Amino acid sequence: MLKNRISVITRLTALIGRLLPALLLNVGLGVLGYLSASFLLILAARALLGVIGAGLQASAPLLLAAIFLCALLRGVLRYFEQLAGHYMAFKLLAVLRDRVFSALRRLAPAKLEQKDRGEMISVITSDIELLEVFYAHTVGPVAIALLASVLMAVFIGAQHIVLGCVAVLAYLSVGVLIPVLNSRAGKAQAAAYRESFGAANSFLIESLYGLSETLRFGRGEDRERGMERITNEMDDSQARLKRLEGLTSAAADALVLFFSGAVLCAGLWLMRDGRMDFAQVLTATVAMTSSFGPVAALSSLSNNLPNTMAAGERVLDLLSEEPETPEVTVGAAVRFSGAACRNVGFAYDKEDILRNISLVVPEHGITGICGKSGSGKSTLLKLLMRFWDADSGQVRISGEDIRGINTECLRRIESYVTQETFLFEGTLLDNIRLAKPEATLAEVEQAAQDAGIHAFILSLPRGYETRLHELGDGISAGEKQRIGLARALLHGSPFLLLDEPTSNLDGLNEAIIIKSLRTAARTKSIILVSHRTSTMRAADSVYYMDAGRMS
Ligand SMILES: Nc1ncnc2c1ncn2[C@@H]1O[C@H](COP(=O)(O)OP(=O)(O)OP(=O)(O)O)[C@@H](O)[C@H]1O
Numbered sequence: 001m002l003k004n005r006i007s008v009i010t011r012l013t014a015l016i017g018r019l020l021p022a023l024l025l026n027v028g029l030g031v032l033g034y035l036s037a038s039f040l041l042i043l044a045a046r047a048l049l050g051v052i053g054a055g056l057q058a059s060a061p062l063l064l065a066a067i068f069l070c071a072l073l074r075g076v077l078r079y080f081e082q083l084a085g086h087y088m089a090f091k092l093l094a095v096l097r098d099r100v101f102s103a104l105r106r107l108a109p110a111k112l113e114q115k116d117r118g119e120m121i122s123v124i125t126s127d128i129e130l131l132e133v134f135y136a137h138t139v140g141p142v143a144i145a146l147l148a149s150v151l152m153a154v155f156i157g158a159q160h161i162v163l164g165c166v167a168v169l170a171y172l173s174v175g176v177l178i179p180v181l182n183s184r185a186g187k188a189q190a191a192a193y194r195e196s197f198g199a200a201n202s203f204l205i206e207s208l209y210g211l212s213e214t215l216r217f218g219r220g221e222d223r224e225r226g227m228e229r230i231t232n233e234m235d236d237s238q239a240r241l242k243r244l245e246g247l248t249s250a251a252a253d254a255l256v257l258f259f260s261g262a263v264l265c266a267g268l269w270l271m272r273d274g275r276m277d278f279a280q281v282l283t284a285t286v287a288m289t290s291s292f293g294p295v296a297a298l299s300s301l302s303n304n305l306p307n308t309m310a311a312g313e314r315v316l317d318l319l320s321e322e323p324e325t326p327e328v329t330v331g332a333a334v335r336f337s338g339a340a341c342r343n344v345g346f347a348y349d350k351e352d353i354l355r356n357i358s359l360v361v362p363e364h365g366i367t368g369i370c371g372k373s374g375s376g377k378s379t380l381l382k383l384l385m386r387f388w389d390a391d392s393g394q395v396r397i398s399g400e401d402i403r404g405i406n407t408e409c410l411r412r413i414e415s416y417v418t419q420e421t422f423l424f425e426g427t428l429l430d431n432i433r434l435a436k437p438e439a440t441l442a443e444v445e446q447a448a449q450d451a452g453i454h455a456f457i458l459s460l461p462r463g464y465e466t467r468l469h470e471l472g473d474g475i476s477a478g479e480k481q482r483i484g485l486a487r488a489l490l491h492g493s494p495f496l497l498l499d500e501p502t503s504n505l506d507g508l509n510e511a512i513i514i515k516s517l518r519t520a521a522r523t524k525s526i527i528l529v530s531h532r533t534s535t536m537r538a539a540d541s542v543y544y545m546d547a548g549r550m551s
Helices: 002-014 017-051 060-107 117-159 161-209 211-216 220-272 278-290 293-301 305-320 377-384 407-413 428-433 441-450 454-459 477-491 507-520
Strands: 339-347 352-361 365-371 392-397 414-417 495-499 525-530 541-546
Touching: 002 117, 002 305, 017 060, 017 117, 017 278, 017 293, 060 117, 060 305, 117 161, 117 278, 117 293, 117 305, 161 211, 161 220, 161 278, 161 293, 161 305, 211 220, 220 278, 220 293, 339 377, 352 365, 352 377, 352 392, 365 377, 377 392, 377 495, 377 525, 407 414, 414 477, 428 441, 428 477, 441 454, 441 477, 441 507, 477 495, 477 507, 507 525
Parallel strands: 365 525, 365 541, 414 495, 495 525
Antiparallel strands: 339 352, 339 392
C-alpha cells in the first residue's frame, strides 16, 4: 500500500518537469515566509526582554526595524509563494487535461466502450481538479515543512541541544505521525466517498438519458428514491470524513500546545540547573510555539491526501492504459482494393463471439451481411475498422494485414456508420460536414440527397442552418440515421461499413437509400449489415451469420 502510494507520488512529481523552477521558487519563498513569521515573534520577545532589561543589548531601533521587516516580508513572501505554487499547479492541470484527452483519443473506442461513463466523467473533471491539491498544497508544503523544520530545530538546538531534540520530536509528531495516522484512518472513508460520487454521476447520467423511459413506465418515484439513497450515502461518507478532519485538527492543536509547554518546562528545568539563561528559554519557547505553521499545514493536508492519492492513481492509470489496438504511425499507407477475413476468431472476454469467419469484400459493389441480433455482425465490422484485433485468423485490407496499416490511412479509407448516430450541438450543416470540414454546400446537399434527408432538411424553416437545439426532441431516429449516412457518403472514403443503416426507415426512404447505395457501389465497396433479408436484395453477394459462424 505504502509502496503504491510512493509510486503515485513519484509519478505525479515526475510530471512537474519544466515547472520545477516554479516549485523551487514556491519552496524557497515559503521557507523564508515561515522563518520571517517565527522571527517576528522571536525578535519581539527579545525586544521585550530589552525593555525589562533582561535581554541582549541590541539597539532598540535596529530591533524595531528588523521586526517591521519580518512583518512586511511575511506578507509579501506568502503572496509570492502562493502565486508560484498555484501557477505551477494550474499549468500542470492544463498539461494533465491535455494528456488525459490524448489518452481518451488513444483508447477510443474499444477501451472506452467498457468504461462506466459516470466514472470517466469523475476522472476527467473532479480527479484532475483534485490534483491541484497535490501540486499546490502537497509537494511544496512538504518541502517547505521539511526545510523550515530543520532550520528551526537547529535554531532551537542552538539555545540548548535538549530543546532541539524536543523540537525534532514535535515536528515529527505533528508533521508525520498525525498525517500518517489520519491518512490511514481516512482511506476507507475517502474511497467510499469517491465511489458514491462516481455512482451518483452514473445514476444522474443514466436518469437523464432514460428520462422518457422513466416517464413512460411511471418509474419517476423509483428514480427519485434511488437518487436520494445515493445522495445519502455520499452525505454519510462525507460526514465521516469531516468528523475525522475535526479529530485530526484537534489532535494537532493538542500536540502543538503540549510540545510548546514541553519546551518551556524543559527550558525552565535547564535554567534552574544553570545550563540556560532566561533569554534563551524564552527564545526557544517562542521559536517552538511560532514554528508549527509548516508542519500543521501538513496535518490538515493529510485529510485530503487519501482522496488526492486515489485521484492521482486513477488519472495515472488512465494515462498509462494501453489501447486495445495500438496506433500504427509508421505502417503501410494503402490504396483500397478490397478487404478479406480469413478464419477469424474473436472473443470480447471468454465467450467466443466470432468463430472461423471468412469473407471477401471486393473493391466495388455491395457485400451484405445478414443475421439475427447478437450473431456478431457489428463485432465483425469493428474488426474491419480495427477497433479490436482478431484473436485468430487474419483481417486484410488491400491484401495487407490490418495490423500493419497506418491508422490514419485506415481511418481515411474507411467510413463506419453505427446503429446510433450522435449529433453535436450546432447546425445540421456542421453536423454533416463533420466528415469533411472543407466540403462545399453543394457537396453536403448531394450527400444529404443520397442519404434521403435533403427534403426533410429543406422543410425546416432554417434549412441546413437549423441548430440541433431548435429541433429539441423533434428529430427522429430515422432522420438521425440518415444524417449519419450523409456524413459517411460525404467523407468520400472508398470503403463504407454500414451497420443497419435502414433499420429505422420506412419502405420509401429505404428504397431511396438503397438506390443511392447502388450508385455509390459503382465506385466504392460497401458492407451492408442488416437483420432484414429484404434489405439484402440490394447486395451483390450475401453472407449469413448465425451465432458467430458464417455461411
Ligand atoms: N464491448 C463488448 N463487450 C462484451 N460483449 C460485447 C461487446 N459488444 C458486443 N458484445 C456481445 O457480443 C455479441 C455480438 O454482438 P454484436 O453487436 O456484434 O451482434 P449483432 O449481430 O451486431 O447484433 P445486433 O443486430 O443486435 O446489433 C452479443 O452477445 C453482445 O452482447
